[in-house]
Amino acid sequence: MLKFNLFPFEKIRSGQAEFMNDVAAAIENRKILLSHAPTGIGKTVSALVPAVEYALKNDKIVFFLTSKQSQHKIVIETLKKMSNISDSKIKVVDLISKQAMCPREIAAEHPALFSDFCRLDQKTGRCKYFINNNNQFKEKINSEILHVEEFKKLCSNEWVCPHKCALELISTANVVVCDYNYLFTDIYDNFSDKIGKSLSDFIVIIDEAHNLSNRLVDYLSGELNVDILDGARKEAQKIDRKDLSQIIKKLIGFFESQPKNKEVNVLLGFLIDKLNNILKESLNPIGFDDFFEELKKAADEVFEQKVAEEYSKLNFLKTFLEGWKTNSPCSRIFSFVDSPKLSYKLLDPSSLSNTVLSKVHSAILMSGTFSPPEMYADVLGISNERAIFKIYPSYFPQENRFVAVTKNLTSLYSYRSKDMFYAIAEKITNISKIIIEKTGQNIAVFFPSYLFLNEVQQYIDDKLKSKLIVELRHMRKTDKENLYNQLKFFPGKILFGVIAGSLSEGFDYENNLLKCVIVVGLPLNPPDLFRKNFQEYYCKKFGKRKGILYSNTYPAINKAVQAGGRAIRSETDRAIIVLMDYRYIFPEYMQCLPPEWNARSSDKIEDLCEKFFDKNNSYNKEN
Known part of the structure; x- marks a missing residue:
């Protein structure tokens, strides 16, 4: 050494x-x-x-x-x-x-x-x-x-x-x-x-x-909708920039003239070419670069005159155009489902x-x-x-961690039904009752989405609902810290949150705050147009097998592992991790789990929980 x-x-x-x-x-x-x-x-x-x-x-x-x-x-x-x-x-x-x-x-x-x-x-x-x-x-x-x-x-x-x-x-x-x-x-x-x-x-x-x-994908991403454009138009009017207001009005008309109920891939020129045509037809014809500079000046004037309600929409438009012009490989999509919007997102970090x-x-x-x-x-x-x-191997004692995969339960889209949501809720209820009875401590349950969480929550046993604390969409950081403090100071709670959120990745649950973490489902990304573009790009760059693994499989498993890992934060922590989707046992997913997890499949998770905590007396309430 x-x-x-x-x-x-x-x-x-x-x-x-x-x-x-x-x-x-x-x-x-x-x-x-x-x-x-x-x-x-x-x-x-x-x-x-x-x-x-x-x-x-x-x-x-x-x-x-x-x-x-x-x-x-x-x-x-x-x-x-x-x-x-x-x-x-x-x-x-x-x-x-x-x-x-x-x-x-x-x-x-x-x-x-x-x-x-x-x-x-x-x-x-x-x-x-x-x-x-x-x-x-x-x-x-x-x-x-x-x-x-x-x-x-x-x-x-x-x-x-x-x-x-x-x-x-x-x-x-x-x-x-x-x-x-x-x-x-x-x-x-x-x-x-x-x-x-x-x-x-x-x-x-x-x-x-x-x-x-x-993080790099998020950095080089942007979305422009009609509300932003209309806000930019109104700001231009307020500072007496009718020339800019008219240009943006025509851009709004272009957005609204596109076919409805469609989401389509577009090229860089979809916006740039149209904008150049609008600029040529304006009362004082200018080029794109001059228009960009005028947007910058107008955004400064908006701030000087304090006419922006929350933030300058003109400055937002300028920033979007700056990102849209990038030479980095991006997915560019025009969508007109509810209202028209244009977006770009980096494909290659x-x-x-x-x-x-x-x-x-x-x-x-x-x-x-x-x-x-x-x-x-x-x-x-x-x-x-x-x-x-x-x-590197984990140096935490293997006997302090038990990882189980449930049978028959899944978040697979084709299997989502009232019966499946009820079965998942029943399994969560049964496990939670055992954990609370044996340890008097907390359980965290992480779902693939807020929608999935809500579907399951309605079927949780009424006797346990008073113990539920639930992460809500758009919750502020202080609200999430309050949830954490409830676990810390009022144990015996069941936390419901989402995979890949701050509660499943950003918080360290110190001092064995969680005795069980349940990861519901396999958090594969939704099959939208961007994900299709992303997977196609990776398949072209790395080959089909790696492309699918890199764009879909590995990211999903890593999100699940991040969530499950909240249970064990030190060498003295002891807890159970339950992967509540039978697909985790498939070889393509199992090989991605940490080797030290040594996950095993069972349809009798409740019995395994009982035995684990009976064996480990340090989990008893009196301790």
């Missing part, structure tokens, strides 16, 4: 030494490590220690990318501990979104307007925080490792823009903790010149890396990820649901020459 001087803890966990050695080797050899590393291996410190040690010795910079603010705190605390035993000072920048770092009240009160007012106030010099260049303060604040909230408070006290200050400090940083979009979107272009280093000097650690491809990952010194992609890692290398465009694939 290599010696790591910055490891801040007395004891190295099982598997940690192997992971650190692999990270060190990948960085030394300019490779990209794609690692399936289950919860409990200590991924954060194991990736940071060898990366920071190499960066300090070789004048590199570490970018730790994470989508969760809770993970920011863990990373910063780990870096503080490492800095305490380091011979040289570790300089760190903790960075979140510009809006979240802004100290002005309007950032929280009017989030939809933030990008407009921030851009305009910087341009006009009205933001007193942005124009204040306090270099002496920057030197002082750069001398210690701070959580972003601490950093924001200190900057605010000195009337310094926290976001601008953080970006300027990157040039002297050894580690930057930030979201994916700071490297993989055009945000990087806005601050890359401040870093003083090229991508070849970057060591990139991507946490929860299974999310990266979806590697068009964004490869431009970064092909140039960095090294990268560590890690996740507890990163199987098979070869798929992620293909999807993200990582070459075989640079890729290293590693699947």
